[in-house]
Amino acid sequence: MSLPVPPGPQYADKQFYINRGYHQIPKxxxxxxxxxxxxxxxxPFRPSGPRIEAEQLGSKTIVHNYGHGGSGWSLSWGTGNMARNLVMATPERKIALLGCGTVGIATARLLQESGCEVTIYTKDVPPNVTSNLATGTWSPASRVCDPAVAKPEFRGVWEDATRYSFRRFQFLLGLNDIAxxxxxxxxxxxxxxxxxxxxxxxxxxxxxxxxxxxxxxxxxxxxxxxxxxxxxxxxxxIPSYLHYHLQDFLAFGGKVKIHEIKKLEDIDALPEKVVVNCMGLGAKPIFNDDELIPxxxxxxxxxxxxxxxxxxxxxxxxxxxxxxxxxxxxxxxxxxxxxxxxxxxxxxxxxxxxxxxxxxxx
Ligand SMILES: Cc1cc2nc3c(=O)[nH]c(=O)nc-3n(C[C@H](O)[C@H](O)[C@H](O)COP(=O)(O)OP(=O)(O)OC[C@H]3O[C@@H](n4cnc5c(N)ncnc54)[C@H](O)[C@@H]3O)c2cc1C
Missing domain, CATH: 3.30.9.10 (D-Amino Acid Oxidase, subunit A, domain 2)
Known part of the structure; x- marks a missing residue:
């Protein structure tokens, strides 16, 4: 990168110490x-990028939204919005959502905003989720795919998700510093x-x-x-962000049930006809996704x-x-x-x- 060195401070610099002659930053x-x-x-990394698509399995419509690699925090609202659109294309409004990480919670909130009744079924809730073990920075392209494997159209999907998420994060500023x-x-x-x-x-x-x-x-x-x-x-x-959104989900009438999915039949047994899969790495054994790796x-x-x-x-x-x-x-x-x-x-x-x-x- 060939950025030119500017001649001096470009703005009123409150940390510039005249006696020392340089901008100070705490150690x-x-x-x-x-x-x-x-x-x-x-x-949860997939070389082709996160899986966001609808699939018919028996009597259930499964909407997948998992495999965000190192960018799940950043993309959560954007891919959540895509998953919401897939759900809204069905006539169902009572929705099961699997997983309670940052992707699941964002998707659940968006579905509620569109008038859905959402029940989260999950093995664990925060803090016992991968999302709680992240750095917490805006990094929408971090380990999101292997460009040698991802289809050319994935770039457009990524860009739409990134722009949607970015706009959404602007609404979270000032809310107890969660962002x-x-x-x-x-x-x-x-x-x-x-x-x-x-x-x-x-x-x-x-x-x-x-x-x-x-x-x-x-x-x-x-x-x-x-x-x-x-x-x-x-x-x-991260901790206050997850807490804030989970409380919001509950305040809007959402339900959380501790319920581990061990096989596809467990999904079939759920009362809802549309099931959104936000299980992150947990989706691998249930849906035989060979691509998904840690x-x-x-x-x-x-x-x-x-x-x-x-x-x-x-x-x-x-x-x-x-x-x-x-x-x-x-x-x-x-x-x-x-x-x-x-x-x-x-x-x-x-x-x-x-x-x-x-x-x-x-
Ligand atoms: C060290 C590190 C740093 C990171 N830094 C960043 C960053 O700075 N910015 C960023 O954007 N991203 C970052 N990430 C990536 C981000 O954390 C992930 O992409 C994101 O957490 C994935 O969220 P998720 O909701 O899909 O998965 P998870 O948080 O894993 O949630 C999955 C949910 O599904 C449930 N579940 C799993 N299996 C089952 C089952 N069989 N039955 C029922 N429920 C099940 C789990 O209990 C959990 O509730 C980082 C990740 C790591 C590890």
């Missing part, structure tokens, strides 16, 4: 003893390729949807790195630090400040079903970020 206090939680979540804008720094010594800016190997982009990255001059940042960019990005405070991602959670309100990514590590903690991560191991956190991985990420902080001015 992350980082040590192994400040880590209070480690998790490994399994991204908000944050500064995101990329700190590198080499000029990264577009996909290296984030860990998710983004293949698609919609220019102009969020502000572009701006390359910072030496006086505009305190990092000891040659190539530093900043942009504003959306982030989600891409594991480990996160380590630090005690919150009130002055740290930004996101930072560098070669091999990143962190994001959420209300419930500062999350360090995250890697992606394709095909890995093991959800045991690796101490080695935690130490690696902590080591990389400690080095960035140690070399920061201030």
């Amino acid at each position: 992350l206090r980082l040590s192994m003893d400040r880590i209070v939680k480690e998790t490994v979540g399994l991204r 908000c804008w944050t500064d995101e720094y990329s700190v590198r010594n080499e000029v990264p390729t577009a996909s290296e800016h984030s860990a998710g190997g983004e293949v698609y982009e919609i220019p102009g949807l969020i502000p572009e990255r701006v390359r910072l001059g030496k006086k505009e940042h305190p990092f000891a790195a040659d190539f530093v960019t900043r942009r504003s990005n959306l982030m989600f405070n 891409v594991s991602g480990q996160l380590s959670c630090l005690i919150p630090q009130s002055d740290i309100q930004y996101k930072l990514s560098t070669e091999g590590a990143n962190f994001i400040a959420r209300k419930d903690g500062i999350y360090l991560g995250s890697n992606g191991i394709v095909g890995n079903w093991d959800t045991t956190p690796s101490k080695e991985q935690t130490e690696k990420v902590v080591g990389i970020l400690q080095e960035v902080m140690k070399n920061m001015r201030g």
Whole structure:
């Protein structure tokens, strides 16, 4: 990327210290003893992209909405809207919805908005869902497909879902900080390729949807790195977000039943004729989806630090400040079903970020 270095601060910079001569950013206090939680979540990845389609199985219409890889938070409203349209094409308004992660909850709310009576049947509810183990950033193209496998028309589907989701997130701003804008720094010594800016190997982009990255001059940042960019990005405070929307779902008359689907016959036994499948990775054994595979991602959670309100990514590590903690991560191991956190991985990420902080001015 060949962004020109601007001559100096481009706006009134309240963190610019005249006596020091550079823009100051608070330093992350980082040590192994400040880590209070480690998790490994399994991204539900399909090389051809998420499955959003209707299928007739016996007497039931199944509307699939699963397999969002590393972008399920970001795309939840967009693919939820597509699933809703498929449901609304049927005459049924009493709907069963399988799964209570971010995709299921968003889809359920949209169905309610269209006048449906929705019952969620699910093995687990938050916090015991993969969605609770995510970073929580706007990343609609992160591990969403393998472009070598996805059909050309998937790009249009992705773009529609992304635009719909983005608009929807604007309505969530200011609601107890469940979604908000944050500064995101990329700190590198080499000029990264577009996909290296984030860990998710983004293949698609919609220019102009969020502000572009701006390359910072030496006086505009305190990092000891040659190539530093900043942009504003959306982030989600995951526990309060899931809680908020689940409460909304219940307030609008939705029902949640703890009910594990073990085989197709269990779906057949449900009273509703239309069933929306938002089971994430759980859809694999029920619908024999060979394509669906896990891409594991480990996160380590630090005690919150009130002055740290930004996101930072560098070669091999990143962190994001959420209300419930500062999350360090995250890697992606394709095909890995093991959800045991690796101490080695935690130490690696902590080591990389400690080095960035140690070399920061201030
Ligand atoms: C480390 C990591 C970081 C991530 N970061 C981001 C990010 O920053 N931004 C982003 O957009 N995305 C991110 N993701 C991806 C995102 O978390 C997933 O795409 C998303 O959580 C998938 O949501 P879901 O609702 O489909 O699945 P889940 O959250 O897994 O929900 C599935 C639901 O189905 C239920 N279920 C499963 N099997 C059955 C069954 N047999 N019977 C009944 N119910 C069943 C489960 O109990 C659960 O309620 C990240 C993922 C990981 C792991």
